[in-house]
Amino acid sequence: MISHISKQKMLYLMLLPGVIYLIIFSYAPMYGIVLAFKDFSIIKGIMNSPWVGMKHFEKLFADSYFQTVTWNTLKISLLRLLFGFPVPIILALMLNEVRKTAFKRTIQTVIYLPHFISWVIIAGILKVFLTTESGIVNQVIQLFGFEPIPFLTSNTYFVPMLIVSDILKEAGWGTIIYLAALAGVDPEQYEAAMIDGANRWKRLIYITLPGISVAISIMLILSLSGILNAGFDQIFNLYSPLVYESADIIDTYVFRIGLLSGKYSLATALGLFKSLIALILILITNKIAKALGGSGIW
Amino acid sequence: MVDPKQSPRHLTERPLKRKSRSGSMNIGEFLFNVCNYGLLAFFGLVTILPFWHVFVVSITSYQSYLNNKFIMFPVDISFSSYGVLLSDPKIHRSFLITVFIVMASTLLHLAITAITAYPLSRSYLKGRNAMMLFIIITMLFSGGLIPHYLLIKYLGLLNNILVYIIPGAFSGFSAILMLNFFKQIPDSLEEAARIDGAGHLYILVNIFIPLSMPIISTLALFYGVGKWNDWFTAVIFVDKASLYPIQNILREFLILGNMDTIGKGMFESDSYKLIINIKMAIIMVATLPIILVYPFMQKHFVKGVLLGSIKQ
Incomplete structure (x- = not known):
């Protein structure tokens, strides 16, 4: 072993930068989790702050606002799944039926683009477009004789607005994985089905959907593992205290109590609660994805 | 591509497929294509129009914008807003x-x-x-x-x-x-x-x-x-x-x-x-x-x- 190490000294040296990086930027913050079990004070530092056991967790679970943000997180994630998950599949199926290559390419180019534009920019555009006084969307709504809709400030409309804008930004990009799966469906099956007189609908039900069902189930399972990520980037750039009631999620709440109110220990406890559940979800869903015949994440 | 030496099954299949795709396109097929292309084009437009509008307004003079807020094509082009940013x-x-x-x-x-x-x-x-x-x-x-x-x-x-x-x-x-x-x-x-x-x-x-x-x-x-x-x-x-x-x-x-x-x-x-x-x-x-x-x-x-x- 020692001779192996000395012989391969250079290779081990090359691992060093990565190891140092991980120790400083990944493992050191993991040590910081002890904050969740201490009463942190900046002056005493992490080491010398007193241990308080589960105090912060008890405080958290007793707080009704914790239930609000957890419920909001789950609600928004599930709504995204319900309305957002089928859209890329449908778009991919539709694109797959297009025979004119130029048309198909153009649509693909256009619908992939918003994925690469940050939520700050999209939120900026949404704010300009959706304001009740002068936003172009509300001008159109008024043109048809309706009352302007306060998309950004009403608890009724804010969450639907989140879901629709997320679909417009990400659904196109989401088609890539299904288009790849569709390209893998054996064309001979279609030819045989056509000889047997199967119409377009029957071909969809009996050939296309079974052909991409593995891809669909893996994507579904992977999105379930992210159920606690309700879209921090999007919500943080669009929300305001007016819509906290319907759209304040765990991530935005951690940000506010931790970095704005300075309750480091409480925020760490909430963050830890979330990371632990996320870890369990990832481990379970990855197992299921592998069992379904996918490669899983690793 | 079709290999000419392949089984005769293939030779009989190819013409059939072509016929059903383009030769005698029935009305249902036609309607399907209209809807399919139409809906995809609509989704593409909804995606790209906001960005296009942003671009057009950015190079339009404020006066023309006031005259027509739904402006979709640049008229009275003015780069003054970029001038403000550049300075x-x-x-x-x-x-x-x-x-x-x-x-x-x-x-x-x-x-x-x-x-x-x-x-x-x-x-x-x-x-x-x-x-x-x-x-x-x-x-x-x-x-x-x-x-x-x-x-x-x-x-x-x-x-x-x-x-x-x-x-x-x-x-x-x-x-x-x-x-x-x-x-x-x-x-x-x-x-x-x-x-x-x-x-x-x-x-x-x-x-x-x-x-x-x-x-x-x-x-x-x-x-x-x-x-x-x-x-x-x-x-x-x-x-x-x-x-x-x-x-x-x-x-x-x-x-x-x-x-x-x-x-x-x-x-x-x-x-x-x-x-x-x-x-x-x-x-x-x-x-x-x-x-x-x-x-x-x-x-x-x-x-x-x-x-x-x-x-x-």
């Missing part, structure tokens, strides 16, 4: 800062990814599995926001331009993608170079990296775009506006509504009316670089999906 030192600085961040951090990311991936791709290296576990744990679990914040604070990186570049330069996802690519390079290349007396660093730089340009360009493009779009780092770690990247200038102006961030002193008497056009122009300034590299990214999309889907 604003804050915009200059943040644009340059962002370009610097993107270039420096992407280079550092690629360097550290390649140098870690190389030894891990050598099957004869002992302790590889332990190192992989060491990496994968960091992909599954993290300390969370507050410990990360305190770490950056203790490292003295608050309000420091290095905070955009150094933390996060190593990512397990990129390292694994790169090492899988390295594994496909034939061992004989490494062995031959070793026999000629080349060291591992030499082999990495002169043999592996030139052969790995497909994965390197994928990583560079996706990491670079991610850095261009990064606004969160500055929100938590930087409160000096002079160190803001372009995304945060835009955030201040458009989302938090701090008009004085941009064009302070520009809004005398009636030029304050430029505001909507300036808003649109700054969105364009932050978006254009992405649109410019977009064509180069297209051939890397499938790998990029992999990168993106495992990062979430």
Whole structure:
């Protein structure tokens, strides 16, 4: 072993930068989790702050606002799944039926683009477009004789607005994985089905959907593992205290109590609660994805 | 393509298929195509029109905008809103800062990814599995926001331009993608170079990296775009506006509504009316670089999906 190490000294040296990086930027913050079990004070530092056991967790679970943000997180994630998950599949199926290559390419180019534009920019555009006084969307709504809709400030409309804008930004990009799966469906099956007189609908039900069902189930399972990520980037750039009631999620709440109110220990406890559940979800869903015949994440 | 020597079954099938597709297109087929093309075109338009409108308003004079707020084609073209941005030192600085961040951090990311991936791709290296576990744990679990914040604070990186570049330069996802690519390079290349007396660093730089340009360009493009779009780092770690990247200038102006961030002193008497056009122009300034590299990214999309889907 020692001779192996000395012989391969250079290779081990090359691992060093990565190891140092991980120790400083990944493992050191993991040590910081002890904050969740201490009463942190900046002056005493992490080491010398007193241990308080589960105090912060008890405080958290007793707080009704914790239930609000957890419920909001789950609600928004599930709504995204319900309305957002089928859209890329449908778009991919539709694109797959297009025979004119130029048309198909153009649509693909256009619908992939918003994925690469940050939520700050999209939120900026949404704010300009959706304001009740002068936003172009509300001008159109008024043109048809309706009352302007306060998309950004009403608890009724804010969450639907989140879901629709997320679909417009990400659904196109989401088609890539299904288009790849569709390209893998054996064309001979279609030819045989056509000889047997199967119409377009029957071909969809009996050939296309079974052909991409593995891809669909893996994507579904992977999105379930992210159920606690309700879209921090999007919500943080669009929300305001007016819509906290319907759209304040765990991530935005951690940000506010931790970095704005300075309750480091409480925020760490909430963050830890979330990371632990996320870890369990990832481990379970990855197992299921592998069992379904996918490669899983690793 | 059809092989003429293939089974006779194929020969009878081909004409049938052609006929059903184009020859005698029935009415149902026709309606299906109209709906399908129509709906796709509609979805495409809904996606692109907001950006197009932003672009048109940014180059339209304020007066024409007032006359027709639904403007979709530029009339009375005026670049005055870009003029306001160009003459604003804050915009200059943040644009340059962002370009610097993107270039420096992407280079550092690629360097550290390649140098870690190389030894891990050598099957004869002992302790590889332990190192992989060491990496994968960091992909599954993290300390969370507050410990990360305190770490950056203790490292003295608050309000420091290095905070955009150094933390996060190593990512397990990129390292694994790169090492899988390295594994496909034939061992004989490494062995031959070793026999000629080349060291591992030499082999990495002169043999592996030139052969790995497909994965390197994928990583560079996706990491670079991610850095261009990064606004969160500055929100938590930087409160000096002079160190803001372009995304945060835009955030201040458009989302938090701090008009004085941009064009302070520009809004005398009636030029304050430029505001909507300036808003649109700054969105364009932050978006254009992405649109410019977009064509180069297209051939890397499938790998990029992999990168993106495992990062979430």
